[in-house]
Amino acid sequence: MKFTRKAAPAAVAALALTLTACAQSDRDTGDDAASGGDVKDTITFGAAGAPELFDPFYATDGETFRVTRQMMEGLVGIKPGTAEIEPELATSWEPSADGKEWTFKLREGVKFWDGEPFNAEAVCYNFERMFDQNEVAAGGPAGYWADVMGSFKSDAANALYQSCAASDDMTAVVKISRSTSKFPTALSLDSFSMQSPKALKEGDANNVTKQGEGFGYPAYSKNPVGTGPYKLDKYDEANKTVTLVRNDDYWGDKAKTAKLVFKIIPDEATRRQELEAGSIDGYDLPNPADWGGLKSSGNNVLVRPAFxxxxxxxxxxxxxxxxxxxxxxxxxxxxxxxxxxxxxxxxxxxxxxxxxxxxxxxxxxxxxxxxxxxxxxxxxxxxxxxxxxxxxxxxxxxxxxxxxxxxxxxxxxxxxxxxxxxxxxxxxxxxxxxxxxxxxxxxxxxxxxxxxxxxxxxxxxxxxxxxxxxxxxxxxxxxxxxxxxxxxxxxxxxxxxxxxxxxxxxxxxxxxxxxxxxxxxxxxxSPPALVVSNKVKDLVASPLTAETFASVTVSK
The missing domain is CATH 3.10.105.10 (Dipeptide-binding Protein; Domain 3)
Known part of the structure; x- marks a missing residue:
């Protein structure tokens, strides 16, 4: 992609696609797995750049999405290691015969970090929030919505998205203007993650302004509220680190490691040096010329499928x-x-x-x-x-x-x-x-x-x-x-x-x-790669560069 943003076939079925959620894993989900004597309580990953903000709806770059992906979830997720969609906050979805109306059955028992319930009302609030953008946001940082949905509420007649309604507490019905191959697959984009309606309202989340050549964002963009396995602890701009902590109230398998730190290191050669020194546990896009040397140094080069x-x-x-x-x-x-x-x-x-x-x-x-x-x-x-x-x-x-x-x-x-x-x-x-x-x-x-x-x-x-x-x-x-x-x-x-x-x-x-x-x-x-030390376990490389860290551990 030319715009810095960032599934194998299985996207949308013909007249009826229903994917049901898998039973929750029986794996250990408690703190023992994350804080046992043999594993570290922190994963440190070398990031090439700093996130501009933490509201994924306005994000346009891969470094921001790398962070928000650990905190936020959408109706539709991505099966690890593939580009196939799978249930996330929706457990199933089914289109009408003409492909213009999609019924999403929602996952029960999910709460946002602020304690607010995740339900159909929250889903529709999110869609309407994304649809109703001011002129500044519509012409700039809300680019993913424009790419997928065509236009915003001010030009509703030409938009793909038309409406969202809660047919019951855990069922959301989304209407679009025409059948399209990208729906609901595009809902797997990080930009379309579900966020707390209460926090969005209180943080005046849509108040994007123009500031010089760039944009000004509301306070919410620095302190978002999602449903994911990690939540934001702090962004230390002086030390160039973003720290996430485990969400102990997460609806699914709890994160295996208590803290996840993204250390911002713009220079690729420096990232390699820090990996070899043990101050970070991995980094993205190692130079292909270095793959051999990294492997011989005892690291694991995880090659993504070419997408x-x-x-x-x-x-x-x-x-x-x-x-x-x-x-x-x-x-x-x-x-x-x-x-x-x-x-x-x-x-x-x-x-x-x-x-x-x-x-x-x-x-x-x-x-x-x-x-x-x-x-x-x-x-x-x-x-x-x-x-x-x-x-x-x-x-x-x-x-x-x-x-x-x-x-x-x-x-x-x-x-x-x-x-x-x-x-x-x-x-x-x-x-x-x-x-x-x-x-x-x-x-x-x-x-x-x-x-x-x-x-x-x-x-x-x-x-x-x-x-x-x-x-x-x-x-x-x-x-x-x-x-x-x-x-x-x-x-x-x-x-x-x-x-x-x-x-x-x-x-x-x-x-x-x-x-x-x-x-x-x-x-x-061409298959890109990421590299991790041989102490890192269970990080699955994604063709979409959409890796998640909740299942990852790092041995001492």
Missing amino acids: NILYMGLNPEKNPKLKDLKVRQALYYALNRDQLVKTQLPEGATVATQFMPDTVSGYNKGLQPYAYDVEKAKSLLKEAGAEGMTLQFAYPSEVSRPYMPNPQKIYEALRADLEAVGIKVTVVTAPWNGGYLDTVDNGGYDAWLLGWTGDYDSPDNFIGTFFANLKANDFHTSATSYGAQLSKDLTDADAIVDETERAAAYEKINQQIMEQDLPGLAISH
């Missing part, structure tokens, strides 16, 4: 030669992606055949990768009258992404491939947050490197994000002969209620994108 895509974007509006399919195909045949995956990406990376990973419903298993074929690339360029064409090709600096661990090295390999078929590459670079993303959004490059990590399991979250909005997409498909039809096809597919029929429609679209349209070049899928 991402690296691609080379193309802008036919900026460079008209890219409007010719033969030119776009020539660029693809020119790229030695097998070699790129072997030399520049971590173990487990694969060559992409389409713009989504194979765990997402709608993935077309019949598609084969474009072959590396220098002569075919040259021939297609000649047929298109584009021999010796100039291509402005950009890459980002000052960044490492899960799908692109070293942008410059990846870029240099692809640039060499393009030059080998006679293309004159104009090299351009800019800092990730210092002009690169803005220039991509504003159509300033002919071609560029970028990628996407999925937020949840839905084809709409991948190819829908890229191509469904004809008027606003980085690939500028509005300048092509196929863009309008592709946009319509994606919108129509997303609205199909029957899951099998919808998956088949997306498979067809994936074939169309790769064989007929080729708006950009899907490069690879």
Whole structure:
């Protein structure tokens, strides 16, 4: 994902999906497991950045979500180690025949940390709170709601969300304007966590203001109230630590460790040094070049399943030669992606055949990768009258992404491939947050490197994000002969209620994108990792980077 935010198929059933909660585990849930003689009472994890706030609804970055995920819960959760949804605060859900009304049966016996009951009234209060945003929040930090629901109460006619009603104390009925593949899967996003209505009211939670180039948040954002296994103890900005403590009144299995500390260490090399010194127990996104050394030092490198895509974007509006399919195909045949995956990406990376990973419903298993074929690339360029064409090709600096661990090295390999078929590459670079993303959004490059990590399991979250909005997409498909039809096809597919029929429609679209349209070049899928000491037990790596720590222990 380009926006710093952050399930295998099982998202939404055709006409009726009901998932029932598993029986509560019989495992030891008392303090003995957390405070016994063989384990520490504190987990310390190295975070790359500080959280801006603790209200997940207004959060937009992975470091904030890493913290709030331990404290907050949603109606729908994520099965550990996968991208599949599972019951969380809702024990089951069922859609109407047209997919526009969803009935959620809620978990009994749950309370917010302030003692307030979790019930259908609380669920509907949360939905209405999220829906009713002021102009400042709607145009800024409430971005996840806008991405999923389309608009807010001020523009209710164009919103996906329509209403929420409590049919009884433990049943909430949510109405949406159309059937969509992303509902209810998108409710697994941290931004849609349930929070205490009493605390939200008392903390004036929606009072977001503009402050210079950023935003000002109400007091509630520093002291939220959720239902999760950990709750906020303190944020020590001077010592750069966030401390969470176990919620002893949690409805499920209690956290195995009494305290969870996130130590903010921006430099990756310093995080590694602190891990090896024993002052932290783990950290995220170790450099793939360090994986071997970390393992040999006795640490565990936990590799996440790849739920991402690296691609080379193309802008036919900026460079008209890219409007010719033969030119776009020539660029693809020119790229030695097998070699790129072997030399520049971590173990487990694969060559992409389409713009989504194979765990997402709608993935077309019949598609084969474009072959590396220098002569075919040259021939297609000649047929298109584009021999010796100039291509402005950009890459980002000052960044490492899960799908692109070293942008410059990846870029240099692809640039060499393009030059080998006679293309004159104009090299351009800019800092990730210092002009690169803005220039991509504003159509300033002919071609560029970028990628996407999925937020949840839905084809709409991948190819829908890229191509469904004809008027606003980085690939500028509005300048092509196929863009309008592709946009319509994606919108129509997303609205199909029957899951099998919808998956088949997306498979067809994936074939169309790769064989007929080729708006950009899907490069690879790359598994990111996190690393922990060998004293850490039961931390499960998540393809969504959605790890939870309640089950984790650290031996002394």
